[in-house]
Amino acid sequence: MDELHTYRQEIDAIDEQLSTLLNQRMAVSRAVANYKAAHDNHVLDNQREQEVIDKAKARSDREDLKDYHETFFRQLMALSRAYQHSLINVENPINSENKEYPSTAQGVAYLGEQGSFSDKAAENYFGDKINRIPASSFRSIVEGVIQGTWLYGILPVENSLNGSIAQALDLFRDHQIFIVGEVVLPIRHxxxxxxxxxxxxxxxxxxxxxxxxxxxxxxxxxxxxxxxxxxxxxxxxxxxxxxxxxxxxxxxxxxxxxxxxxxxxEDIQNPGNNFTRFAVIRSQPIYQQDTDKMSLFCRVPHVSGSLYQLLHCFAQHNLNLLNLTARPMENNPWHYDFYIDLEGGLHQSSVQSALKDVGRICETYKILGSYRHDQLS
Ligand SMILES: O=C(O)C(=O)C[C@]1(C(=O)O)C=C[C@@H](O)C=C1
Missing domain, CATH: 3.40.190.10 (Periplasmic binding protein-like II)
Incomplete structure (x- = not known):
């Protein structure tokens, strides 16, 4: 038996122990995911990760292995996060019943007054089945939906000539609201x-x-x-x-x-195809099997290549992106979150696989909704 063979036997024995430990660690990570889902905690905890890394480096028995310890535990925790994201974001909503919304909530709130484009969008989506209530600001619509005053809200999110409507995207990122549908209106002024x-x-x-x-x-x-x-x-x-x-x-x-x-x-708008896309929002997500569009917010580490990796994982799973908008972080100047629309529904296995990678790459991400795209878009 040559030397290499002996070394490999040693490595196999160590790997066996590592696999046993990985099984155990991921089982605990799964329990943490359930805890975090129940208590509405974020998956990523930077402070805890730094503690884990510092302890690992201190355990290194050689100075020149410290960096390897750091990388190993960073990767390990990225996997742990990916697993937690897959449990919280992907499995639970699909497998669980869609939650009931507050019984007091009713109607759909829209921006402006009767006759506004938002009013028209609400009418196109709901017909006359539901009361349409005018509201004075994007924020009051979002807060009314969260507090259960209104069942739905409708917000403009993108114009085909002017691009994304930043104020709406930021509200999606910063509040517990979900997109359950969309309406596209041709804009004639x-x-x-x-x-x-x-x-x-x-x-x-x-x-x-x-x-x-x-x-x-x-x-x-x-x-x-x-x-x-x-x-x-x-x-x-x-x-x-x-x-x-x-x-x-x-x-x-x-x-x-x-x-x-x-x-x-009539028709004084600038020439070109002028459409506005409206999102129908609710305080609880609705996940259906026949959706074909998704919206996400992603926060990638502030290091070279991380956005590339994020985009690469959508490409790898053959998912077409429909929108990519960078939004500044409020408390972190010159750092950005990324709003993404993609073609595909949460029930699709390619989307679920991509989201596992997204969870591994991102510091944090949020699924805003999986819904049917409007034919006009
Ligand atoms: O301790 C936690 O909060 C965990 O979720 C576990 C864990 C880990 O795998 O060690 C994973 C993600 C967090 O960012 C920090 C640590």
Whole structure:
């Protein structure tokens, strides 16, 4: 028997012990995952990981092995985290019953007033089956849904010309809300005025900043002054209360049905395909077997290559990304979280495998929802 063979026998014996220990360690990690799920704790605990690494380095019997100890335990804990994520995020929702929402909650809250694009999006999604309640801000919609005042909320998340709507994405990241569906609306803007208004006499236009931006070419061509309002519908409501014919509002043609205003000019939006995507949100996720789109927030370690690794794992599992938006972390300047939409539902094995890798790579990640994409998107 040569020397190498003897060494390999020794390594096999050590590996056997390591495998036994790995079984034991992962069993404890599984118990920790259940605890964390029950107590709403994050999987990643940086402080604890540093303690584990420091202790491991101190146990090293040679100075030149300290770094190997560190890497070994870092990897071990990344695997432990991946396992915990797979138990908390993937298995539980699919296998468990979708939880009941609070019985007091009812209706769907949308931004703005009657006739806003959000109102139209809510109508398209729910029809007349459910009350539509106007709300004054994104935050009040999210808080009302979490507190059980409203069953659903509807928020614009992306415009095909202007990109992601950062404020909505940040609320998804920072609150316990989930996306359960989406609506895509073609955005057609018109110029609205009081009856008797002459376009030549208009000096100022009021609307939501997104709408003003979406009509920037027309506004600049005529030379109107722009003034932002909280929504297109609140701009229309404000105009209807005045008798000032030097002001016009910009918004959907439906606003002319809701307020005593007339359409002065139709289709003033910038040329191109202008669609807005709305997310239907709820305080509890709904996981169904026929979903085909998912949204996530991912936080990768702030080191070279980590975002590449994250994207690589979606590519490896043949999953097409539909959106990737970097959002700054509030308490950590120049560091970013990544909002991701991908093609595929949580019930698919390729998605579940990719998410196991995502859990290994990310410091933390959150599944925002698995839902059906709207045909228009
Ligand atoms: O101690 C915990 O909180 C664990 O979840 C266990 C563990 C580990 O595997 O050691 C895993 C993830 C945490 O980031 C820290 C440590």
């Amino acid at each position: 018109c110029l609205l005025g009081l009856p008797g208004t002459n376009v030549d006499g208009i000096k100022k236009v009021i609307s939501h900043p997104q709408a003003l931006e979406q009509c920037s070419l027309y506004i600049d061509q005529i030379g109107f002054r722009r003034e932002p309002r909280t929504s297109t519908a609140s701009a229309a409501a404000e105009l209807a209360k005045t008798d000032d014919r030097s002001i016009a509002a910009i918004g959907s043609p439906q606003l002319a049905d809701c307020y005593p205003l007339i359409i002065l000019k």
